[in-house]
Each structure stands twice: as structure tokens, then as C-alpha cells.
Amino acid sequence: MLNIERVGPAAVPADADQAMVPMRDGVRLAADVYRAASPSPGPAVLIRLPYDKDGAYCFMPLIGRYFAARGYTAVVQDVRGKYRSEGATEFAVHEVDDGYDTVQWVTEQPWCNGDVVMWGDSYYGFTAIAGAIGGHPALRAIAPRVTGSQLSTVLDYGDGTRDVEQTSRKMYFATHYVDAGRYEWEPDWTRRPLRAPFDDFFDRIGKRSANFDAEFSGESRFVPPPVKALVESRPVPALYTIGWFDNCAIWSWHDVRALSRDPGWASHLRLRLEAIDHENYRLRDAPVAPSDDHAADAGALRRMLPGYLDPAIEFFDAVLNGSADEVPRVAYEICHGEWRESETWPPREAPEFEYFLAPEGLAVEPPSEASTLAWTHDPSDPVPSQGANPFAALFDRSDLSAVGDREDVLRFTGPACAEDTDLMGAVTVTLNLDAPAGAHVHARLLDTGPGGAAFLIAKGQLRLDAPRAAAVLDLQHIAYRLRAGHRLALDVMSGDFPEYVPEAPAGADPWTSPPGGPVTRRLTLGGPGPSRLRVGPARG
DSSP: OOOOEEEOOOOOOTTOEEEEEEOTTSOEEEEEEEOOSOSSOEEEEEEEESSOTTSTTTTHHHHHHHHHHTTOEEEEEEOTTSTTOOSOOOTTSSHHHHHHHHHHHHHTSTTEEEEEEEEEEHHHHHHHHHHHHHTOTTEEEEEEESOOTTTTOOOBOSSSEEOOOBTHHHHHHHHHSSSSSEEEOOOOTTOSSTTHHHHHHHHHHTOOOHHHHHTTSSSOSOSOOOHHHHHTSOOOOEEEEEETTOTTHHHHHHHHHHHHTSHHHHTTEEEEEESBOTTOOBGGGOSOOGGGOTTTOHHHHHHHHHHHHHHHHHHHHHHHTTOGGGSOSEEEEOBTSOEEEESSSSOTTOOOEEEEEETTEEESSOOSSOEEEEEEEOTTSOOBOSSSOGGGTTTTOOOOGGGGGSTTOEEEEOOOOSSOEEEEEEEEEEEEEEBOTTOEEEEEEEEEOTTSOEEEEEEEEEEESSOBSOEEEEEEEEEEEEOTTOEEEEEEESOOBTTBOOOOSTTOOTTTSOOOOOEEEEEEESSSSOOEEEEESOOO
């Protein structure tokens, strides 16, 4: 039995002034205003989200009051087509123009002194980036968290490979982008074709998501502007917060790499790198106890707010006070370690580590002779994902030791560390493999403790658009303390489901086609161009 709950707008808090903000095409967007205590006009922080400005999920009333108590009038707005706002429910289509028009409206209010900043997580961090793309002259700074300008898209690396599609994009459309409300439901991921439970859901509610259906009708228009639009916009001070365990970090790093290459943006960019997942659960609390669950415990939520909001407020204060140069270029948290600051990322002093995939595991020298290992991948029984919710990877952080026992996983384990060892910088895995077009390759970097438990440090994945004899997987970046007695391990496989779509035969759509039969992949160890793992400062 499919359980479905539709969630509409919550009541507007008594201390919020609601306004209907007109856009250039006449559509009005609903916003709550939490006034700063000062009788004089002051700066405003704008937050634009599709998750209900008054709902419990994103606790915007608490956030609005927190900003107001620190001198910022907070304007929290339902984006177009969501909850109390007018217009069509369309992902990413209007955020640049609507952001610009809302900033203009804010500057015209008597409580605003003409300075506007934007803040937000995930989609409402994307709307802050869209605000920067819009280029309103009153926008003084942005602080996007766990997000990026290409949010939810499949990145094409331009070398015959691309990222593997996350199932969350289509699930998101069937949850948040059907109509103005939200639908809570869980698909049966064992159904095939993969699209079947979604069509059953739409039949049950008697309506469909135009955003979901556009995924199957050619090029969808429900996609963000290209990162080039951000790079070519007027640079503004930007504080990007990236979570080491965030499933959306791939898009954060995509922006950071592009902005860092642009002289105008590079001088305005600041990074805050935290040991958090997308839902802001922290490594130090994993797995999360009920008393630390900010989604369910009001005390935990209030304890969370200073660490969650103060870095952005301090950044905004510095920008508006003319002291932005005093903000560290990079503040980063070492997993199982302390906070540090640096002028660069990775830090200039970060060491480089290189390991070679060998029959005995991870070795510091390449194998003297070439050899081949194989694994057989069955798309109908893919390697399972690490937890129940990819957005909350730390909530129920899973021991992945048993995954290495599967016949469709190659696990390479290194020697035990004699002392605490800090791994910092880019993680890349180069594989000398034999794989056809359409093949998926996944890699997970693990921390294996003395007792055998294995926990995820980082992961990366590729879909091959053409047959390849070598592939380089980008596992993003880490700052991780491998404690004495612990070992690095690397898993190589062809599945990570249901977080990522299963492999389908070349040219087939994994959402609409049945799974193919078992396939064998071969990996060469040693020889010319050996398979290897590298951690450290990015080359080039």
C-alpha cells in the first residue's frame, strides 16, 4: 500500500509581516519579513526557498528571528509556484529574474538601507547563486551552503565520461515539484522499470509533475543556468560552505573550481569546509542520537543555530563593514580533528600520498608484474547504497565492512597507520580497466578501524560514454585524520543503488528499460599506467 501525505503551507507566524512581492511579469511571490530591532534602516538578508517559508522542515521562522536579532531584517520568500506564491511550479527557470526583482523590492522598503545579502542551503543556496548571476547592484554578498550553480544536473566531463545520475533529481520532482505543496511518499525501488512506482504515484494523486515528465521528453528546460553564467556575472563576495559528507558537494566543488580560475571571482571567494552531510548532521554526532536530532528535537535545533548561522553573519558583517580581507580564505574542519585556517585549498603544506592497487591491497609501490582482477556486476542486484537517506549520510552512518565481501566488489586495503595521519586535498582514482560504453564505475574510499568496521570517507563515480582502457574518478576533496591503527581501503564496483541509477545497456534509459544481464569488468594492476589512488594537492 502506497502511503502518501500532501503537506501545504503552515500558518504565518504572528511576528512576521507577510508581503506579496510583484515580479516583472505580474506574478506575486509571498514573503515574510522579520524586522531588525533598530529603528534606523539597515541591511537585509534575503532567503528564497521552495520548502515553505513558514514550515517546520527548514525552520525559517527561527532563522528569520536569529538574523533579525543580529541586525539584519530577514526576508524569507516562497519561490514562484510554491506554497503561498503565485505562478507555475517550475524548477530553476525563474530564479535569476525573480531574485533580481525581489532584491529591487527589498531596497525600496523603508527598513532597508540599500544593502542586501543572500543566504541559504541546497535549493535556497542555489537561489542565492542565481541572485549573483542576476547581478543586482544592491546585492553585496552571498553565502550558499551545500549547493552549487549546477544543482541536480549530471556533469559531463568532456572526455567521454560523465557523472552517474543520482535518483534524487526525479524523486525531488515527484516530491516538491508537482504543485505548490509537498508530497511525502516512498517509492518501491525494487520495481522495474525504475519509472513504474513514480507513474503509480502520479496515478494515485491524479496529477503529474511537468518537471518529472520533461526528463523523458528530450532536453528539459528545468535546468539551472550554466556555470559560465555565474563566472561571467559581476563578482560579489561569496562564502561557500561545503560538507565533507554532502551528496551535493560535487556541484559545490564544480563552482569553486570554476570561480577559482577567474581572477575577478577568485579574490572574492571564501571557503568553509565542514564535517557535515546535506541535512547538517555532524560527524562528531554520527550515528545521531535522538537528543542530537535537530529535525525532531527543539533543543537540538536551537543548539545548532549558532554554528549554522554565525559564520555567514560574521562574513556579511565583514563585507558590509569593509573588512572582508580579514575573513580567512579557507576555514576547514579535519574529520576526527580540529578546525584550521589556510590561505589556499588545499593548504600549501598538505602532503601527497599515492597508493597502487595491488593483489595484496593498497601498496606504496606499483606491482612488479601486471595482473588482472575481475568482478561480475548484476544490474538486478547492485551494490547497495550506504544508508537509507543520501541527504543524511551521517544520521545513520553505516558500517560498510560487509560490502567488501560481495563478489561484485573489489576491496583494496592498505597497511595500518603507525600514527595519526592527515589526508588533505583532492582524491583521484585512476583505473586501468576494460569496460564498454554505458558502463558504470564506482569507487569508495574507506576508513577501516582496528576492529574491522569500515566507514565512508569519500566516493566518486563515472558513466562511460565510449569504451575505455582507463578512467580517472574524481572523489572530490577531503580533510581527514586517519587515526593510528586505522587503514585506508578502496572499493571498486559498478553499482551504488538506490542513490545512483543502476547501469543499463548502452543506449538504454535506466528509468524505462529492464535491467540488463550480468556483466564482467576487468581491472589491470601493475604494468604501464598502473591503477592507483592519489590524495593531496591537485595537479595543474
